[in-house]
Amino acid sequence: DxxxxxxxSMESNEEEPVxxxxxxxTISGTDYIHWYRQLPSQGPEYVIHGLTSNVNNRMASLAxxxxxxxxxxxxxxxxxxxxxxxxxxxxxxxxxxxxLIFGKGTKLSVKP
Amino acid sequence: DGGITQSPKYxxxxxxxxxxxxxxxxxxxxxxxxxxxxxxxxxxxxxxSQIVNDFQKGDIAEGYSVSREKKESxxxxxxxxxxxxxxxxxxxxxxxxxxxxxxxFGQGTRLTVV
Numbered sequence: 529d530x531x532x533x534x535x536x537s538m539e540s541n542e543e544e545p546v547x548x549x550x551x552x553x554t555i556s557g558t559d560y561i562h563w564y565r566q567l568p569s570q571g572p573e574y575v576i577h578g579l580t581s582n583v584n585n586r587m588a589s590l591a592x593x594x595x596x597x598x599x600x601x602x603x604x605x606x607x608x609x610x611x612x613x614x615x616x617x618x619x620x621x622x623x624x625x626x627x628l629i630f631g632k633g634t635k636l637s638v639k640p
Numbered sequence: 641d642g643g644i645t646q647s648p649k650y651x652x653x654x655x656x657x658x659x660x661x662x663x664x665x666x667x668x669x670x671x672x673x674x675x676x677x678x679x680x681x682x683x684x685x686x687x688x689s690q691i692v693n694d695f696q697k698g699d700i701a702e703g704y705s706v707s708r709e710k711k712e713s714x715x716x717x718x719x720x721x722x723x724x725x726x727x728x729x730x731x732x733x734x735x736x737x738x739x740x741x742x743x744x745f746g747q748g749t750r751l752t753v754v
Contacts, residue, residue, distance in 0.1 A: 560740050571730050571745030630682035
């Protein structure tokens with residue numbers, strides 16, 4: 529079972545910021561938080577990951593709560609190409625070493 | 641070009657037949673993975689391999705088999721024992737089986753049983 533909780537869907541307007549939330553209340557102290565996104569009929573692509581501190585890269589920013597039980601992926605200016613399913617993922621603690629367990633993710637729609 | 645190549649992109653299979661999906665990578669990554677995705681669902685892990693000549697079952701391995709004879713290749717066979725094989729299959733790699741490294745995905749193979 530996935531160990532994160534995300535809204536099923538979200539909508540955004542083009543060129544506006546988007547905040548995608550993720551809850552992970554059972555996160556362990558050494559779990560990293562990863563975000564991937566998947567465009568229709570394609571494989572997922574890596575977006576960003578972090579442990580405790582907020583992280584920025586050319587695609588997005590990751591804000592991690594102080595207690596690490598939640599995080600938010602921030603797209604600073606949404607474009608139509610950002611319409612995808614976004615997955616928030618923790619390390620697999622149950623067995624398969626280093627594997628990523630994908631939930632259903634959040635389907636982001638971007639309106640022009 | 642560096643990357644992961646999955647072939648074919650679309651595959652049709654008759655019931656009762658085995659079929660093999662190809663996954664090749666030239667990234668020199670140690671770890672390789674196979675996932676299955678059903679419509680509107682997330683990805684589920686079928687098999688993974690952390691090193692050549694070694695592989696482990698994932699969450700839904702029944703009806704599937706793999707081999708890892710070369711670092712670059714991790715083919716997946718969907719056998720007739722898989723009761724509902726129609727799905728989107730994704731191959732992924734990581735530099736090492738380390739939880740902090742990003743995974744790279746192929747473009748997927750869409751398998752349909754006819």
